[in-house]
Amino acid sequence: MKKTYIAPNIERNSAGNMNKYGAKSVVRHQDSIEGVLISNLVKEYGSPLIVLSEAQMRKRYRRLHDVMQMHYPKVEIAWSYKTNYLGAVCSIFHQEGARAEVVSRMEYEMARRLGIEGKDIIFNGPGKSPEALRIAIEESALIHIDHLDELYLIEKLAKELDLVPQVAIRVNMDTGIVPQWSRFGFNYENGEAYRTVQRLLSGKAMKLRGLHTHIGTFILDANPYYWAAKALLDLAQKIEQDHGIVLDYIDLGGGFASQNTLHSQYTPGEFASPSFDQYATAIGNAFNESSYVSKSLPTLVLETGRALVDEAGAIISSVLGKKNLPTGERAIILDAGVNTTITAWWYKLKVTPTRSFPGAYQNTIFYGPLCMNIDVIRPAVPFPDLHFGDIVLISPTGAYNNTQWMQFIEYRPKILLITETGQVELIRESETLADIIGRERIPEHLSKI
Numbered sequence: 039m040k041k042t043y044i045a046p047n048i049e050r051n052s053a054g055n056m057n058k059y060g061a062k063s064v065v066r067h068q069d070s071i072e073g074v075l076i077s078n079l080v081k082e083y084g085s086p087l088i089v090l091s092e093a094q095m096r097k098r099y100r101r102l103h104d105v106m107q108m109h110y111p112k113v114e115i116a117w118s119y120k121t122n123y124l125g126a127v128c129s130i131f132h133q134e135g136a137r138a139e140v141v142s143r144m145e146y147e148m149a150r151r152l153g154i155e156g157k158d159i160i161f162n163g164p165g166k167s168p169e170a171l172r173i174a175i176e177e178s179a180l181i182h183i184d185h186l187d188e189l190y191l192i193e194k195l196a197k198e199l200d201l202v203p204q205v206a207i208r209v210n211m212d213t214g215i216v217p218q219w220s221r222f223g224f225n226y227e228n229g230e231a232y233r234t235v236q237r238l239l240s241g242k243a244m245k246l247r248g249l250h251t252h253i254g255t256f257i258l259d260a261n262p263y264y265w266a267a268k269a270l271l272d273l274a275q276k277i278e279q280d281h282g283i284v285l286d287y288i289d290l291g292g293g294f295a296s297q298n299t300l301h302s303q304y305t306p307g308e309f310a311s312p313s314f315d316q317y318a319t320a321i322g323n324a325f326n327e328s329s330y331v332s333k334s335l336p337t338l339v340l341e342t343g344r345a346l347v348d349e350a351g352a353i354i355s356s357v358l359g360k361k362n363l364p365t366g367e368r369a370i371i372l373d374a375g376v377n378t379t380i381t382a383w384w385y386k387l388k389v390t391p392t393r394s395f396p397g398a399y400q401n402t403i404f405y406g407p408l409c410m411n412i413d414v415i416r417p418a419v420p421f422p423d424l425h426f427g428d429i430v431l432i433s434p435t436g437a438y439n440n441t442q443w444m445q446f447i448e449y450r451p452k453i454l455l456i457t458e459t460g461q462v463e464l465i466r467e468s469e470t471l472a473d474i475i476g477r478e479r480i481p482e483h484l485s486k487i
């Protein structure tokens with residue numbers, strides 16, 4: 039019998055190169071998540087699969103809360119819905135004691151559905167609709183004002199409803215971060231923030247409860263938080279001196295980096311990202327230096343999203359095929375792409391085989407299943423050979439992927455939660471055609487083809 043011809047092919051063996059840290063690019067395999075065998079998950083639930091760890095979320099929340107409390111006793115965390123608004127995920131953080139931090143009517147309604155009362159909802163967001171503001175005022179949510187038109191609108195609604203809205207002012211400032219995030223709220227340095235406070239107070243329509251800033255995201259230096267805290271505390275002091283108003287809270291927003299590694303970063307995230315303790319020290323220093331704090335003891339609010347949930351998430355994905363690219367790199371086609379894992383555009387995600395592979399490494403690019411050249415889960419890394427049906431783990435992916443995911447070409451997969459006791463819970467069913475077309479209408483004249 040004649041054998042099928044396979045063209046000869048030379049592969050460059052890229053194993054054995056040491057990085058700056060003297061570590062070899064050895065790809066270790068991982069066959070389980072939180073003690074649950076990955077192969078069993080795929081057998082039972084299929085592929086791809088999004089998996090979240092309850093224990094990781096609770097651990098990181100408690101760690102952040104405890105570490106911050108060592109520096110300043112009055113700390114509250116508000117869960118940033120847009121980071122991951124799966125009901126199960128939000129409920130875990132609410133059980134831990136988090137308030138809800140929402141930025142739209144949709145997120146507001148999500149928090150209310152989970153039983154969070156208006157008074158425990160922080161309503162941020164640069165574009166709140168009049169309807170959303172009306173509900174937030176009626177339910178005494180904490181509304182963080184972004185711009186003057188919003189302030190005027192809240193005044194108007196307050197009169198109409200004969201209620202006193204509970205508000206804070208969003209402030210932006212130079213904390214040394216480039217590019218400076220100046221689109222949210224009112225500027226500190228040019229006096230706009232203080233003038234807005236004066237305008238707000240002269241309107242006598244609402245109660246100023248706090249000050250807020252969100253200086254950026256994935257901030258790889260703890261110092262900007264020192265400057266941010268200092269600026270808000272100085273502003274609070276001025277408000278007290280000039281108007282006799284003592285604020286309840288200072289909200290420093292989110293932005294702590296997870297352990298992921300940005301594409302632009304050479305140093306791996308585990309080494310480059312500040313620890314919770316470094317962020318907490320920077321903030322604690324500003325609070326403990328402030329005479330305003332020693333008199334008034336405002337609550338410190340953090341809206342940490344990414345750093346609490348990124349490491350709690352991973353995607354299990356299967357190899358659909360492979361090919362050799364003209365560049366000499368190997369391409370692996372996975373069944374999960376940037377549709378499920380959009381943070382692949384920002385991070386060098388870790389791709390981990392789920393069984394050991396002997397043999398040579400070759401530079402390998404991981405593509406997803408989408409018809410987009412930019413559907414890359416991971417640009418070239420030295421990797422052992424994989425075959426059809428092999429399973430890999432992509433991580434960390436817990437932050438911003440279940441909210442920014444795209445319903446493009448593919449159905450979205452199942453999401454599993456591994457509970458603290460190692461049980462597997464299905465927390466979101468995979469989509470079917472009915473989910474995709476359920477809200478469509480086909481006009482009568484197009485109903486026959």
Ligand SMILES: *Cc1c(COP(=O)(O)O)cnc(C)c1O
Pocket residue numbers: 118120121139141162163252254255256291292293294341342343344345
């Ligand atoms: C997105 C956002 C957060 C959470 O930011 P992370 O970088 O995920 O910690 C917090 N507060 C506000 C106002 C936000 O927009």
